[in-house]
Amino acid sequence: DVKVTQSSRYLVKRTGEKVFLECVQDMDHENMFWYRQDPGLGLRLIYFSYDVKMKEKGDIPEGYSVSREKKERFSLILESASTNQTSMYLCASTPGAGPGTQYFGPGTRLTVL
């Protein structure tokens, strides 16, 4: 089975802190994604990556950056956390080309105080 893991299930940080969210997939997938999930808004794409060291902005990249140094790992970075970044963050991966099934991690619920 495909497994996507995220470094923390729950995280509490203070305004202005730098926050790292880690995602690892074990199925050699080329494509990885970071979403945030908010009630009534569904999932919104923050960033995605098609390959190592490649990244593209999604719909809401402001205030975030990403890093993909190894194929299996995709990190989301909040450079200076703010209260409006309190949310559930979901990582996903998918193999190959075309709009295929995405495999999701369990999510990280981030609270910024």
Added chain:
Amino acid sequence: GNSVTQMEGPVTLSEEAFLTINCTYTATGYPSLFWYVQYPGEGLQLLLKATKADDKGSNKGFEATYRKETTSFHLEKGSVQVSDSAVYFCALGKGAQKLVFGQGTRLTINP
């Protein structure tokens, strides 16, 4: 641009009731369509999908038919169970691996 609209929730039903969750989409060309489910405390998982017009996706008693003429992909189940309580997301995919999600519909099934 591409977008997905789901029926507003929350939806509350009794066990064994018939379920419909409406989903309509806006897209150029021929997107693939998906239903994902999120059980409490978990990430999303694929429930079913359809890749071309008139295709029917099915899984775990759920069904959805890709209707290009009405740009819809409604989710149905004939007899729901308490274990179906979850949040359901409709999504479309068109090239470049990205998916566009609807806002989600929370379903609660009472015994």
